[in-house]
Amino acid sequence: MQQAIFTKKLSRIYKLRGGKKTEPKELIALKDVDLEVKQGELFGLLGPNGAGKTTLIKILTTLLAPSSGEAWVAGHNLSTDPDRVRPLINMVSGGESSGYGLLTVRENLWMFAQFYGIPSQVANQRIKDLLEVVGLGDRLNTKSSDLSTGLRQKMNIVRGFLTDPEVLFLDEPTLGLDVGASRDVRRFIRSWVDQNEGKTLLLTTHYMVEADELCDRVAIINNGQVLACDTPARLKRDLQKDAIFRMEVSPLNGAGAGVFERLSGVRKVTHEAKDGSSTLEFILAEEDALGAVVNTMTQQDIHILNLQKREPTLEDVFVSLTGKSMAEVEKSGD
Amino acid sequence: MATDTGVLTRRAIKVTGWRLFIMTVIGRSYPRVVGLLRERSWFFFDIFLPVLGVSSYVFVYRAIQAPEVYVGFVVMGGAMTAFWLNVLWSMGSQLYWEKESGNLGLYIMAPNSLMAILLGMALGGLFATLQRALVITIIGMLVFGVDFQVTSYLQLFAVFSLTMVALYGMGMMTSSIFLLLGREAWHISNLAQEPIYLASGFYFPLRSLNFWVAAGASIVPLSLGLDAMRQLVFPAGSFPPFLAVPTEIGILAVLSVVFLAGAKLLLDKMERLAIAEGRLTESRR
Numbered sequence: 010m011q012q013a014i015f016t017k018k019l020s021r022i023y024k025l026r027g028g029k030k031t032e033p034k035e036l037i038a039l040k041d042v043d044l045e046v047k048q049g050e051l052f053g054l055l056g057p058n059g060a061g062k063t064t065l066i067k068i069l070t071t072l073l074a075p076s077s078g079e080a081w082v083a084g085h086n087l088s089t090d091p092d093r094v095r096p097l098i099n100m101v102s103g104g105e106s107s108g109y110g111l112l113t114v115r116e117n118l119w120m121f122a123q124f125y126g127i128p129s130q131v132a133n134q135r136i137k138d139l140l141e142v143v144g145l146g147d148r149l150n151t152k153s154s155d156l157s158t159g160l161r162q163k164m165n166i167v168r169g170f171l172t173d174p175e176v177l178f179l180d181e182p183t184l185g186l187d188v189g190a191s192r193d194v195r196r197f198i199r200s201w202v203d204q205n206e207g208k209t210l211l212l213t214t215h216y217m218v219e220a221d222e223l224c225d226r227v228a229i230i231n232n233g234q235v236l237a238c239d240t241p242a243r244l245k246r247d248l249q250k251d252a253i254f255r256m257e258v259s260p261l262n263g264a265g266a267g268v269f270e271r272l273s274g275v276r277k278v279t280h281e282a283k284d285g286s287s288t289l290e291f292i293l294a295e296e297d298a299l300g301a302v303v304n305t306m307t308q309q310d311i312h313i314l315n316l317q318k319r320e321p322t323l324e325d326v327f328v329s330l331t332g333k334s335m336a337e338v339e340k341s342g343d
Numbered sequence: 344m345a346t347d348t349g350v351l352t353r354r355a356i357k358v359t360g361w362r363l364f365i366m367t368v369i370g371r372s373y374p375r376v377v378g379l380l381r382e383r384s385w386f387f388f389d390i391f392l393p394v395l396g397v398s399s400y401v402f403v404y405r406a407i408q409a410p411e412v413y414v415g416f417v418v419m420g421g422a423m424t425a426f427w428l429n430v431l432w433s434m435g436s437q438l439y440w441e442k443e444s445g446n447l448g449l450y451i452m453a454p455n456s457l458m459a460i461l462l463g464m465a466l467g468g469l470f471a472t473l474q475r476a477l478v479i480t481i482i483g484m485l486v487f488g489v490d491f492q493v494t495s496y497l498q499l500f501a502v503f504s505l506t507m508v509a510l511y512g513m514g515m516m517t518s519s520i521f522l523l524l525g526r527e528a529w530h531i532s533n534l535a536q537e538p539i540y541l542a543s544g545f546y547f548p549l550r551s552l553n554f555w556v557a558a559g560a561s562i563v564p565l566s567l568g569l570d571a572m573r574q575l576v577f578p579a580g581s582f583p584p585f586l587a588v589p590t591e592i593g594i595l596a597v598l599s600v601v602f603l604a605g606a607k608l609l610l611d612k613m614e615r616l617a618i619a620e621g622r623l624t625e626s627r628r
């Protein structure tokens with residue numbers, strides 16, 4: 010099967026301007042990314058804020074040149090043949106404010122269809138049908154400035170599918186959507202890929218569940234590097250033999266989670282403090298190690314408020330790869 | 344949400360080449376044209392204010408008992424001001440706003456030519472402004488009793504068209520420059536507005552300026568265009584022309600080519616820079 014997206018040692022360095030003398034002048038946003046997305050796949054890029062997801066999407070949609078490395082999309086080289094790639098792709102970013110507020114939903118979408126050479130009659134029919142599918146059928150003639158965030162986002166997503174792309178890129182498609190709308194959008198994305206053999210969709214997300222439940226394969230990306238890439242099931246499989254416990258305890262009060270990490274059998278611990286309690290998550294090599302953990306807690310006078318064993322998630326995969334939870338990475342970043 | 348089969352699998356026909364170019368131009372001009380119909384506030388700013396400006400000049404000219412033809416001058420200048428303001432505010436800074444709203448990236452990513460996008464903006468703006476200019480002219484004619492005596496409609500049309508091509512060509516060119524300059528653009532627009540009123544002879548014959556000032560002002564195609572058009576609608580000898588009409592037509596033609604070529608060149612440069620540096624397609628800095 011042909012690859013829809015293929016990258017070879019793709020890197021991107023941003024020059025930073027105007028900072029203080031002591032601050033770094035460059036930022037490595039992507040580092041030697043090798044990625045292979047098969048035709049027909051629904052592929053997810055999962056990573057915390059600043060991981061480099063948008064940077065990668067921009068490169069793959071011809072909007073940004075890589076600092077080094079090469080990439081192919083829909084069979085064409087991005088740096089030598091961007092004009093062949095462009096008719097075959099489209100991209101939608103979560104929370105974008107594209108189009109013109111004074112135009113109606115239909116007019117905005119029609120305008121973008123013109124830029125792809127879709128005759129008005131065809132475009133209008135597609136717009137009507139697609140809006141119907143996302144539940145926006147009654148908003149055809151609403152001014153787009155009058156749409157709520159969620160409805161607007163649905164309109165943007167329709168823009169992506171409207172031009173019948175071979176490879177579609179969605180950057181955080183469910184950003185800012187409520188539970189119901191997110192579910193609608195996910196279902197729509199899934200059925201588009203399922204019903205269109207050979208069409209490929211790459212999305213970025215920092216929602217674990219989204220990557221887990223929606224995507225055929227997921228690449229976990231952090232600090233500009235792809236740390237792992239596989240089906241969600243196989244990514245989690247390595248952790249299956251581990252035991253994962255989630256514990257709510259009385260505040261750790263200074264004593265960090267470090268004491269637990271030193272215990273034998275404890276692979277990773279993450280710690281999140283809330284007012285009045287701390288939540289600890291343990292990835293244990295085997296269940297027996299829990300005894301040592303509980304003993305240590307007793308010694309430190311920490312009370313266990315709640316204890317749960319649970320199945321591994323992609324979040325745990327991320328933790329076991331980086332040693333930190335996504336939330337911790339995002340907090341420690343700038 | 345229904346996931347009805349059929350809708351999602353239907354293929355879209357797409358045209359390419361010059362047909363895509365035309366469709367892009369029409370697509371991008373559309374918001375400008377309907378904007379005219381939907382935004383009622385333009386009437387105040389784009390009709391009332393210029394008419395007010397025109398009136399004050401008319402009163403001054405009448406007070407100093409200037410020849411009556413000067414009143415016609417002023418009305419014509421007022422009408423053409425509409426184009427100048429449109430180019431300055433809606434062409435020059437447009438790419439910058441497109442960047443801010445996230446459209447610029449989508450325009451670059453689409454399989455069209457950016458030139459078609461700019462052309463669409465220009466044509467849409469031109470069409471919308473044409474109506475304003477006509478309204479100003481008609482009001483001027485009715486209120487101040489201006490009488491135009493057109494010697495050659497053909498030449499008048501040619502001069503007007505050429506002036507518009509050159510003027511909007513200039514707007515297309517400056518839009519890339521403004522984009523590269525970022526926020527500064529706004530200040531430049533502000534700075535450019537008033538001196539141009541003075542230098543390009545909106546309200547008096549270009550010739551009344553020092554020859555070299557007038558020559559300098561001719562970079563702005565409106566100056567020459569206005570001078571030529573005035574020669575064509577007011578009796579010969581009623582005011583001192585700057586240059587002969589054919590000469591002015593020649594210069595306008597050259598300016599048109601230069602500005603349009605410049606626009607294309609700068610646009611390509613802008614796109615290359617945007618892709619290399621990755622900052623022109625986003626609003627964060």
Ligand SMILES: Nc1ncnc2c1ncn2[C@@H]1O[C@H](COP(=O)(O)OP(=O)(O)OP(=O)(O)O)[C@@H](O)[C@H]1O
Pocket residue numbers: 023024025036037038056057058059060061062063064065215620621622
């Ligand atoms: N134009 C730019 N100039 C300089 N640095 C940039 C630029 N764009 C992105 N960066 C930096 O590059 C890194 C990666 O950014 P990117 O937007 O790709 O992350 P992301 O994974 O999409 O994050 P998020 O989840 O917040 O959208 C970040 O540290 C960001 O600050």
Ligand SMILES: [Mg+2]
Pocket residue numbers: 062063064180
């Ligand atoms: Mg991003």
